[in-house]
Amino acid sequence: MRTLDAAEVEKRLDFPSLIDRLREMFKAGCELPPRHHHPVEVPNAPGAILLLMPAWQVGKHIGVKMVTVFPGNGEKALPAVMGIYTLLDGTTGQPLALIDGPMLTLRRTAAASALAATYLARKDASHHLMIGTGALAPHLIQAHATARPIRRISIWGRNLDKSRKLATDLSAKGLPAAATEDLEKAARDADVVTTATLSAEPVVKGAWLKPGAHLDLVGAYTPKMREADDDAVRRARVYVDTRAGATKEAGDIVQPIASGVLKEIAGDLFDLTRGQVEGRRSEQEITVFKSVGTALEDLAAAQLAFGRH
Numbered sequence: 001m002r003t004l005d006a007a008e009v010e011k012r013l014d015f016p017s018l019i020d021r022l023r024e025m026f027k028a029g030c031e032l033p034p035r036h037h038h039p040v041e042v043p044n045a046p047g048a049i050l051l052l053m054p055a056w057q058v059g060k061h062i063g064v065k066m067v068t069v070f071p072g073n074g075e076k077a078l079p080a081v082m083g084i085y086t087l088l089d090g091t092t093g094q095p096l097a098l099i100d101g102p103m104l105t106l107r108r109t110a111a112a113s114a115l116a117a118t119y120l121a122r123k124d125a126s127h128h129l130m131i132g133t134g135a136l137a138p139h140l141i142q143a144h145a146t147a148r149p150i151r152r153i154s155i156w157g158r159n160l161d162k163s164r165k166l167a168t169d170l171s172a173k174g175l176p177a178a179a180t181e182d183l184e185k186a187a188r189d190a191d192v193v194t195t196a197t198l199s200a201e202p203v204v205k206g207a208w209l210k211p212g213a214h215l216d217l218v219g220a221y222t223p224k225m226r227e228a229d230d231d232a233v234r235r236a237r238v239y240v241d242t243r244a245g246a247t248k249e250a251g252d253i254v255q256p257i258a259s260g261v262l263k264e265i266a267g268d269l270f271d272l273t274r275g276q277v278e279g280r281r282s283e284q285e286i287t288v289f290k291s292v293g294t295a296l297e298d299l300a301a302a303q304l305a306f307g308r309h
Contacts, residue, residue: 001095001096001097001098002096002097002098002306003097003098003099004097004098004099004100004305004306005100006100006102006103008100008305009099009100009103009104009107009305010103010107012304012305012308013104013107013108013111013301013304013305015107015110015111015114015142015143015146016146017304018107018108018111018300018301018304019111019114019115019118019143019146019147021300021301021303021304022108022111022112022115022269022297022300022301023115023118023273024300025296025297025299025300026115026269026270026272026273026274026296027273027274028057029270029296030055030056030057030296030299031055031056031057031058032055032294032295032296033054033055035051035052035053035054035295036050036051036052036053037049037050037051038050038051038052040068042070042072045070045071045072046070046071046072047071048068048069048070048071048072049068049069050066050067050068051065051066051067051068051069051083052064052065052066052067053065053066053067053295053298054295055294055295055296055298055299056090056299057090057299058090059090059091060090060303061087061088061089061090061096061299061302061303062087062088062089062090062093063085063086063087063088063295063298063299063302063303064085064086064088065083065084065085065086065101065104065105065295065298066083066084066085066086066101067081067082067083067101068081068082068083069081070082079102081102082101082102083101083102083105084098084099084100084101085097085098085099085100085101085104085298085302086098086099087099087302087303087306096306097302097305097306099302099305099306102135104298104301104302104305105293105298106135106136106139107139107301108293108297108298108300108301109136109139109140109218109291109293109297110136110139110140110142110143111143111297111301112241112269112291112293112297113140113143113144113194113216113218113289113291114143114144114146114147115147115269115273116216116239116241116269116272116289116291117144117147117148117192117214117216117289118147118148119239119272119279119280120214120239120272120279120280120287120289121147121148121191121192121214121280121287122148122191122212122214122280122283123148124149124191125148125149125150125191125192125214126148126149126150126151126152126191127150127151127152127153127154127189127190127191127192128141128144128145128148128150128152128153128154128190128191128192128193128194129153129154129155129156129180129186129187129189129190129192129193129194130153130154130155130156130194130196131156131157131183131193131194131195131196131197131203131204131227132157132194132195132196132197132219133155133157133159133162133163133165133166134196134197136196136218137155137166137196138166138169138170140194140196140216140218141153141155141170141175141177141194142170142173142175144192144194144216145175148191148192150175150176150192151176152176152178153167153170153175153176153177153178154177154178154179154180154186154189154190155167155170155177155178155179155180156179156180156181156183156186157179160179160181163179163180164179166179167179183203184205184208187204187205187208187209188208188209188210189210190210190213191212191213191214192213192214192216193209193213193214193215193216194216194218195215195216195217195218195219195220195227195228196218196219197219197220197227198219198220198225199219199220199225199226199227200220200224200225200226201226202226202227202228202229202232203227203228204227204228204229204232205228205229205231205232206228206229206230206231206232206233206234206235206236207231209232209235209236209286211283211284211285211286212283212284212285212286213286213287214280214286214287214288214289215228215232215236215286215287215288215289216289216291217250217252217288217289217290217291218291220250220251220252221249221250221292221293222249222251223248223249223250223251223254223255224251225251226251226252226255227252228252228288230256230259230261232286232288233252233256233261233262233288234261235286236285236286236287236288237266237281237285237286237287237288238253238262238264238265238266238287238288238290239265239266239267239268239269239272239279239287239288239289239290240253240265240268240269240289240290240291240292241268241269241289241290241291241292241293241294241297242268242269242270242292242294242296243265243268245292245293245294246265246268246290246292247265249292250290250292252290253265253290266278267279
């Protein structure tokens with residue numbers, strides 16, 4: 001059985017290949033049971049959560065991502081979220097690989113946003129604004145640069161020093177990145193706006209989005225969290241990665257549906273990859289994509305990583 005650490009996973013999951021693999025998997029589909037969510041008591045510390053996310057393709061592979069969330073880990077200088085992915089043979093059940101869970105998740109999440117952008121962002125999109133400077137941000141920036149001809153990257157975060165450091169790191173890799181202090185100005189100019197924050201209140205206003213903009217919402221992963229305001233939803237055609245996940249977990253979808261602002265989800269990644277719905281319909285249309293993640297993406301990424309030597 002192989003063991004793939006974070007560095008090996010990142011090396012094997014280059015974005016051009018991973019975006020193509022996700023496209024193939026959404027077209028083909030796989031078995032996706034509901035994820036398991038178990039509270040875990042922790043002595044003398046805040047309660048933890050155990051998440052199990054299975055998926056399989058009949059006759060090919062079975063995969064399970066096991067994720068733990070221990071809020072008290074900060075006091076021990078450990079990450080709050082950790083995990084591992086197990087890939088099994090779909091014909092015998094034989095364990096094939098143990099794969100670093102956090103890196104697998106970072107890569108597949110970024111690739112899913114880039115996959116959506118191939119249908120929803122303008123083909124000539126050249127200015128990418130990244131809102132957020134966490135672990136996911138550099139992967140999202142790299143993935144979008146694969147999907148569209150990005151020639152300018154603006155990075156905004158609540159901590160300017162973190163924005164500057166991320167821009168410096170990306171510039172060293174040949175990406176045209178620079179930190180910005182003026183969020184509104186950058187958002188009004190950007191062709192693609194990506195958010196990956198833990199914000200409970202909208203950080204992007206619909207009034208800022210120019211005609212033809214694409215808004216990529218990746219953070220705000222609970223019904224009470226939000227990254228875009230109602231005006232953004234009103235002005236745009238809205239797409240999601242999966243309807244089942246987005247309509248249950250994403251505040252950017254759940255809240256505007258409940259208030260009547262969002263009347264219809266135009267499509268998901270199954271629809272887009274299979275040609276069952278239109279993506280971008282004009283150069284002036286504003287599009288929104290909301291990602292919450294799915295075990296299908298984990299399985300596709302794990303298969304790709306395992307298959308490479």
